[in-house]
Amino acid sequence: MKPVVELVSTGSELLNGRSLNRHAQMLGARLDRMGFALARDTTVPDNLEAIQEALRAALGRVDVVIVSGGLGPTSDDITPEAAAGFFGRAVVTDPASLAALRKRYDRLGRPVTPAAERQARIVDSAAALSNPVGVAPGERLEVGGKTVFILPGPPAEFVAVLERHVLPWLDAAATDRPRSDRQSLMVCGLGESDIVALFDKAGFPPPELEVAYCAGPGRIEVRFGAGARGGDPESAAREAGRLLGGHVYSVEREEMEEVIGKLLIRGKTTLSTAESCTGGLLGGRITSVSGSSVYYRGGLIAYANDIKATRLGIPLEILERDGAVSSAVAGRMASAVRERFGSDFGLGITGIAGPDGGTPEKPAGLVFIALAGEKFVRMRKYRFGGDRDRVREWSVRMALDLLRRHLQGVTEPDAFGTDGP
Incomplete structure (x- = not known):
């Protein structure tokens, strides 16, 4: 079996904008780590003919197809019927899945209706794949040397069935999978053009290597892979790390909040946050890491000026003179939350997220960020583009x-902001 997979995502809600299709991202990342390739993702509505046509096209290109969605209890959940019709089989109820469904509903005190029982149906002769976090099982069909997996649509269930059943099967079935030989650097504080300019100046990387860039708000993943003529991604990553210096925050594809957590734990230090325009997003990001209670003391959302004054003790004259969006207020926010929460470090953010509220002097996207320690306050001024979320x-x-x-002792600042007022 070739290490190439296609995904067929079903669901009209994915096409009309009511739901975000995350299946390709979740599947692609996991396949990539195994040395597989997700060759294509086709999204189709809840329509028998559309699902069957997508199956026909995908099976004409690859040996393994994963279909997501359409296994629920409602009338528009028709993926088993579409697959059964395509392969000339019947739809049947899987006894083990039905028993598990009834046990789950009984535990929850819910009646088992005919609609609920629909979630136990599979294509005849398919292997049912248990769903550890939901009701509807996945299934695996083997037809003419091809394999089709059908997985539940909800992201948590999709991932659970994928990791329990599909990935182990793929790992065992692949016969000519190339060695997964890729290295990544996570970079913050430089844009793609900045990175390319640094690489070009150094005559890097060598032509035999494949290089890819994946950009997100405030971070870029630089990825090296062995090309058709070979190459050493590990050596390339080391050289790239030397060129990029302190802008590299991880070589393990970690998120920034994970790196921060490890650094704070290593230093036996703690953090608290005061937020205005981010409205708790910073605290939420920090606490998304398991075990963050060890180093995160807490946070305060000080959106209104009177809260900044009463809860953080920022003098009204500073708020009136400099404005709530200023380096002076950001610094006071960071220092005050550090002192009041008894942490080693405090972070303060104040700005104008937009799209409204800006002025010629202080336009939308203007943000001040401050870090306070026992004997210092460090401030940065930014002008970010994009919408409010960005x-x-x-x-x-x-x-x-x-x-x-x-925390890492990096003296080089990022390329996006300026120091001080």
Whole structure:
């Protein structure tokens, strides 16, 4: 079996914008780590003919197809019927899945209706794949040397069945999978053009290597792989790390908040946050890491000026003179939350997320970020572009990076902001 997979995502809600299709991202990342390739993702509505046509096209190109969605209890959940019709089989009820469904419903005190029982149906002769976090099982069909997996649509269930059943099967079935030989660097504080300019100046990387860039708000993954003529991704990653210096925050594809957590634990230090325009997004990002209670003391959302004054003790004259969006207020926020929460470090963010609220002097996207320690306050001024969500995401990323640079002793600033007022 060739290490190439196609995905067929079913669901009209994925096409009309009511739901975000995350299946390709979740599947592609896991396949990539195994040395497989996700060759294509086709999204189709809840329509028998559309699902069957997508199956026909995908099976004409690859040996393994994964179909997501359409296993639920409602009338538009028709993926088993579409697959059964395509392969000339019947739809049957899987006894083990039905028994598990009834046990789950009984535990929850819910009646088992005919609609609920629909979730136990599979294509005849398919292997049912248990769902550890949901009701509807996945299934695996083997037809003419081809394999089709059908997985539940909800992201948590999709991943659970994928990791329990599909990935182990793929790992065992692949016969000519190339060695997974890729290296990544996670970079914050430089844009793609900045990175390319640094590489070009150094005559890097060598032509036999494949290089890919994946950009997100405030961070870029630089990825090296062995090309057709070979190459050494590990050596390339080391050289890239030397060229990029302190802008590299991880070589393990970690998120910034994970790196911050490890650094704080290593230093036996703690953190607290005061947020305005990010509205708790920074604290949420920090606490998304398991075990963050060891180093995160807590946070305060000080959106209104009177809260900044009463809860953080920022003098009204500073708020009136400099404005709530200023380096002076960001610095006071960071210092005050550090003192009041009894932490080693404090981060403060204040800005105008937009799209409204800006002025010629202080336009939308203007953000001030401050880091306070026992004997210092460090401030950065930014002007972020994009919509409200993007400004907030950038703000969180750069606040974490400001702390990361301090904890790692990086003196080089990021390329996006300026120091001080």
